Amino acid sequence: MNLLFDYYICNMSELTRLPGQQISFRDNAMDTTATEKFCLVAQCDRERFSLAVLDNLTNDFLAFESWNYRKAVTQLQLSEQLDRMFTDHPWLLNGFKRVDVIITTEKFTLVPSSLFDSSSAREVLSFNVPLQDNQIVRTDILRMADARMIYAIDPKLEKVLNRLAPSPRIRHHLTPLIEKALSQSKNKNNKSIAVHIRQGQFDLIAVENGKLLLANVFEYHSPEDFIYYILFAAEQLRLNPEEFELNISGEVEQDSALIKIAGKYVRNVILAKRESGHRFAKGFDQFPEHFHFNLFALHFFA
Incomplete structure (x- = not known):
C-alpha cells in the first residue's frame, strides 16, 4: 500500500x-x-x-x-x-x-471502577458499540476519574505496535486527556470543558471540582457543528457559557474559524499549555503549545 x-x-x-x-x-x-x-x-x-x-x-x-x-x-x-x-x-x-x-478509536465506553468486572468487559463494550469477534478488548485505569476505559483494538494493529517494544503501554486516546483535565481541575472550585480537536472530530471532556462529568467524541463538518455540540453538552450539564472555562487543544491555528466561533459564544476560551x-x-517552537497536547501528556497521565 x-x-x-x-x-x-x-x-x-x-x-x-x-x-x-x-x-x-x-x-x-x-x-x-x-x-x-x-x-x-x-x-x-x-x-x-x-x-x-x-x-x-x-x-x-x-x-x-x-x-x-x-x-x-x-x-x-x-x-x-x-x-x-x-x-x-x-x-x-x-x-x-x-x-x-x-x-484513536470510537469503540469505547467508560465504567466506574466500583462497577468494573474484567470478566464482563467485552460484554459491556459490545452493549455500547458493535464489535468483531477477533477484536481485542483492552482496559485503561483512569486513577483520577476512578474509572476504567474499555475499548477495542484490531489484533493485527496490536501486533504491529508490538514491533516498537515487547509490551508497549497502549492507551485509548481519551485516557491522557481525561486524566490531564482532572489534574488541572483538582482542588479548584470551578467548571471547565476541555476540547481536543482532530480532523473532522473533537474530543470533549467536562469536569467540575475535580470530578468527571462527560467524556465523548463528536464529529463536525463546520464551525457551526463544532460550537453546537459544545453548547449542547454545556446545556445538558447546566454549565453557563459565561462562567465555565473552555480549554482547547489540537492541531488548529489560533485564528481558525473554530477558535473564533468558540470565542463568540463562550466567554473564557483558553488555549492549552504544555507541562511547565x-x-x-x-524545534518544538515550530508549532503552538496546544498542538499535539495529548501526545505530550501521555507519559505522565496514562
Whole structure:
C-alpha cells in the first residue's frame, strides 16, 4: 500500500524538504543509536502517526516526528501502513526504555471502577458499540476519574505496535486527556470543558471540582457543528457559557474559524499549555503549545 507523505526534517531550526514525513526534528542530544536511554510516546490516528522522544531523567523532550498517510478506514488498513513505515524507519525498532502509544478509536465506553468486572468487559463494550469477534478488548485505569476505559483494538494493529517494544503501554486516546483535565481541575472550585480537536472530530471532556462529568467524541463538518455540540453538552450539564472555562487543544491555528466561533459564544476560551515542569527542544517552537497536547501528556497521565 502506497503512503502519501509530505516531509520536513530539521536539525534544530534548519528545515529541509525530503520525501517521506510531514515534520521531523531532533535535538543534538538525541542519539538514534542509543534509544535505550530514552522514552518514546506515540499517537496512532487513521491519517497520521506522531511521536516524541523524552529523556525522562532530565524531563527533556528531544525529538518529534509526524507522518501523514492515506486515510485508513479500518484498523487493519492502518496496521498495514504502520508496518511499512516502521520497516522504512528502522531506528524506531532499536528499543526504548519505555514506549507509550495512544490509539484513536470510537469503540469505547467508560465504567466506574466500583462497577468494573474484567470478566464482563467485552460484554459491556459490545452493549455500547458493535464489535468483531477477533477484536481485542483492552482496559485503561483512569486513577483520577476512578474509572476504567474499555475499548477495542484490531489484533493485527496490536501486533504491529508490538514491533516498537515487547509490551508497549497502549492507551485509548481519551485516557491522557481525561486524566490531564482532572489534574488541572483538582482542588479548584470551578467548571471547565476541555476540547481536543482532530480532523473532522473533537474530543470533549467536562469536569467540575475535580470530578468527571462527560467524556465523548463528536464529529463536525463546520464551525457551526463544532460550537453546537459544545453548547449542547454545556446545556445538558447546566454549565453557563459565561462562567465555565473552555480549554482547547489540537492541531488548529489560533485564528481558525473554530477558535473564533468558540470565542463568540463562550466567554473564557483558553488555549492549552504544555507541562511547565518539562523542557522542550528548540524545534518544538515550530508549532503552538496546544498542538499535539495529548501526545505530550501521555507519559505522565496514562
